[in-house]
């Protein structure tokens with residue numbers, strides 16, 4: 026079993042349709058650690074030492090959030106800024122995250138066709154996510170393709186939530202084929218079942 030840390034960040038949980046459905050689903054998956062970041066730190070007073078210990082205690086770090094201005098909500102950015110510290114995550118002596126895996130699970134209001142050179146978002150989604158990918162690389166972590174729902178304002182939550190549960194279980198049980206996943210730009214609830222198998 027891989028020790029899986031699930032970090033959830035949504036500042037508007039009362040109005041969330043999709044991310045709250047995923048959060049509730051994750052709560053009934055055994056053997057993973059979940060943290061609701063906005064509930065834990067409503068005043069942004071992040072306990073850096075505790076969060077670094079939390080990272081050290083896990084092998085897979087999964088960040089779940091709605092895409093806000095092509096990035097993560099502010100508290101998740103703050104959490105990364107503070108916990109992925111020089112001398113801990115990178116830089117001289119900073120190799121404590123080495124070998125861990127980082128994955129994003131995000132929802133985007135824009136439709137899939139908007140994310141590309143011909144669409145109104147102009148860039149594909151992975152281009153917007155390169156700061157996360159390079160953060161992982163700098164910290165010697167491997168970056169897995171993100172689990173994504175496009176068109177999140179109108180999409181049905183249930184299939185995406187069910188896919189999320191399958192993904193969590195596969196990661197937890199070392200049944201997630203990272204090599205096969207790496208050939209896909211993003212993962213969806215349709216592709217998760219294809220990635221269950223040997224770990225890498």
Ligand SMILES: Cc1cc2nc3c(=O)[nH]c(=O)nc-3n(C[C@H](O)[C@H](O)[C@H](O)COP(=O)(O)O)c2cc1C
Nearest residue numbers: 041042043044091092093094095132133134135177
């Ligand atoms: C402040 C803010 C910024 C947003 N920025 C983006 C964006 O950059 N790209 C996008 O596709 N959707 C954007 N959205 C839409 C959200 O991603 C969408 O509402 C969310 O994924 C829906 O998930 P939920 O039902 O869990 O709230 C934004 C929404 C808000 C409130």
